Amino acid sequence: MEVLLMNMADDHAVKQEENITQEGCSLEPSKTDIGRKVHKTVDLKSSSSSSSHDELETAKEENERLKMMLEQIQKNYKSLQSRFFEIIKQGSAIEEGSEEPELVSLSLGRSSPTGSKKDDKKTTICSKTEEDDHNKSGLTLGLDSKFQLSTEIVSNPSHENSSEEPSKVQKRPSSGVDHEEGVEQKSQVKRARVSVRTRCDAPTMYDGCQWRKYGQKISKGNPCPRAYYRCTVAPDCPVRKQVQRSFEDMSILVTTYEGSHNHPIPVSATTMASTTAAAASMLLSGSSTSQPSLSTEINGLNFSSSLHDNSRLPSYPTITLDLTGSPSSSSSFNYFNRFPTNCPVTTRFPSTNLNFSSPLVSNESFTQENYFYQQSLTDTLTKAITSDPSFRSLISAAISSLVGHSSAKHGDGTDQKGDSFSQNLMQAAINSQSLNDSSLRGSSYFKGFESSSSRIGSSNQSSSLSFSSFNAASTLAFDNKQGKN
DNA sequence: CGAGTTTGACCTGCGC
């Protein structure tokens, strides 16, 4: 949140003085800039032999002016901050009156305690304190809520013994004595998978985590072997992934994630984890509402799900994130990836297909039409965010990575529009969050943003508008171990 | 020598 407020303060400063906007999204842009100029003055003083008295006077005046601007910015920042907390307070007050039925929880990288419905409130409080710890360590992107996310449940320490190995849960079903209530629902939730389709020539997609291959199978209907990987970052990490090339298009790699990391995850893996977790939450919320199918098109953002009645396949809910680009927009820029494709999505069970392709947004020069398109998109997204909690979760995860990118882009002054877009989206998320979520969740939510953006913000990535940063990760050097294959 | 990969055997769930 602080990042956002600083951005807003920064925008305000732009109107006052253009000189001060060089640092963009950095936490203390104006101060940094001023500090640099103060330094400049000191240098001028020390090298008095080469600098004239007039220059010294000019620099002093400039310093005075900058100091005043800094004060003004701090003033604006504080006023905006107080306004924000006021809004959050109002939102929580509204929520106390009417309890939100569907709340999205996204706790990544670390586990958070989950309990029965009775303990929901306690759980939320606990996760707040844990969230603080997580944020201190800078390893967690947290989106809090009561909605039980699959990955969160799997990573729950209290359930660790029983759900550590999803496959073993399947192999040795509970005797029915313990946790009988809700076991069925939980098992389905635990088995929720997120399948990611990417166009990749490498054996596996780089996602920031360390994986160990433990098996390989040739599945029916696809000559390409399916490889099974375990996360090796922590010895008892329950996360597994399956990697298989698409039979229709060998260049497409289908990576299916299952479970959630019960350990701090690398920064480069945070975005993938958040994206898959958010997608899983969307899937699960969709399935929980017994919706047979979902199809949403939001100005080119296609969010669709469908039920595939393949009785032969295991009944695991799977959400598919098609990061290869949709058939209808094969030449378009993809939010998640820049690789086009024409491949259909193969799914299992109740599967959800998220296509983040946009036919209009490109990483080319930004036209005014595109700007208006983004404004329109923002409006539509705002409506979608406020009306659909699961979609809100998904967007939240996406924005968190987007903010990280845009903050990095400010350094060279490029992609200002993309940043404004992200701010608009963020603002939409804020509005919906402040209205629908408690202040508790809102705070941890934005702490997640803060930690995420502050960490990613230091990097300098491409100038394109990306909905996720893990595509940047995929372009980085390939995982050493996987590269050996 | 330790970590990771390969690969055949085994287990489990599901449909017939």
Place this chain on the structure above:
DNA sequence: GCGCAGGTCAAACTCG
């Protein structure tokens, strides 16, 4: 109950 297919195990193997 049988067969099929997905998923996992673990010994053997490879590599740095």
